[in-house]
Amino acid sequence: MPNPVLFEVDNHTAIITLNRPERRNAINQALLIALYDALDEVRSSGTIRAAIITGAGKSFCSGLDLEAFHSENIFNPRGDGRDFPDVINACRKPIIGAINGHAVTGGLEIALQCDFLIASERASFADTHARVGIHPGWGMTQLLQEAVGIRRAKQMSFTCEFVDAESAFNWGLVNEVVPHEELLQRAKQIADAISEANRPMLDTIRELMESRRNASLKQALVKERRGFEAFARERKLIGG
Incomplete structure (x- = not known):
């Protein structure tokens, strides 16, 4: 079985890739365990100075795998009492979200927990908690309005409609939109600049x-x- 998260280090930058492309990188317990382990490695490393989170295939992350939601431990996947916000906030190193495609619901929450986002022109964003009837748990109600303002956050969360990359840039959700094939290169350039900081x-x-x-x-x-x-x-x- 392929690793649900790929981890590599380029210079002083960790590249964390959500790797369930056949499920649009949907979140299950195995993916979360691997993601948390990767973030812990970033935190504890003496040489890693920044990290990039991106997705394999056409999606960044499509949110919870609903099959796993009903059968797996999504909110305490390693049994240590730590959930996604706990793990990423403990990392304390700059994390760039390189959004290569759809970032939906839980996937959007993963993106919102990053320090900032660089988006492919193919990226899009949606909060569908209200459509699927699942309570937000990773910061959506607070971090989305912090990023785009409460009125636009309400529009996204109430309508569950997708926001394209250009609109996400205009709304302040992402810092830059770049050609799809240049996404990771640009994220690495930014990470390299961060690595040179005191x-x-x-x-x-x-x-x-x-x-x-x-x-x-x-x-x-x-x-x-x-x-x-x-x-x-x-x-x-x-x-x-």
Whole structure:
């Protein structure tokens, strides 16, 4: 049986490929176990500085395999109490979603958990939770509106209609749209640029950006300023 997730390292970048193309990379327990293991490897590696998640074949990920949903442990696949948001958020290294085709429902949630997305011109996005009658569980109701605004998020989630790559770019869901054959190359270029950054400072900037979710703008700005003052004192750029 083919590996449900392929894992390779190119320079300092891990490339994680969802690999069930015959099922449009639908999510089952085996795929999740392999995906979580890959993300844990990214987290623990001393040489991997960024990761790319993409899909094999024509789809990025079509969401839950409904057959597996009723017969397998999707939400605690390794039996360690950790679900997808727990694993990817613990990774703490930049993750680029390279969206090569359909990203649907659970597949869209995987994409939304990435730091940002680069899309093939063939990519499309949909949230069909309301159509299939399955409760969102990986951040759809919060992360989609964070990406596109609450009104567009409501439109996507209420209608279950697909959004093409151009619209996804215009709405702010993806950062770039590139020709299909250039997708992975472009994602690698971005990952290489990230790999050249100062890692401790990159981690600090990420933490400051993400702290805005739980703080007012004023509180977030104060936190950034205090961090700069501590940085400057340590390097004797300012007195005190």
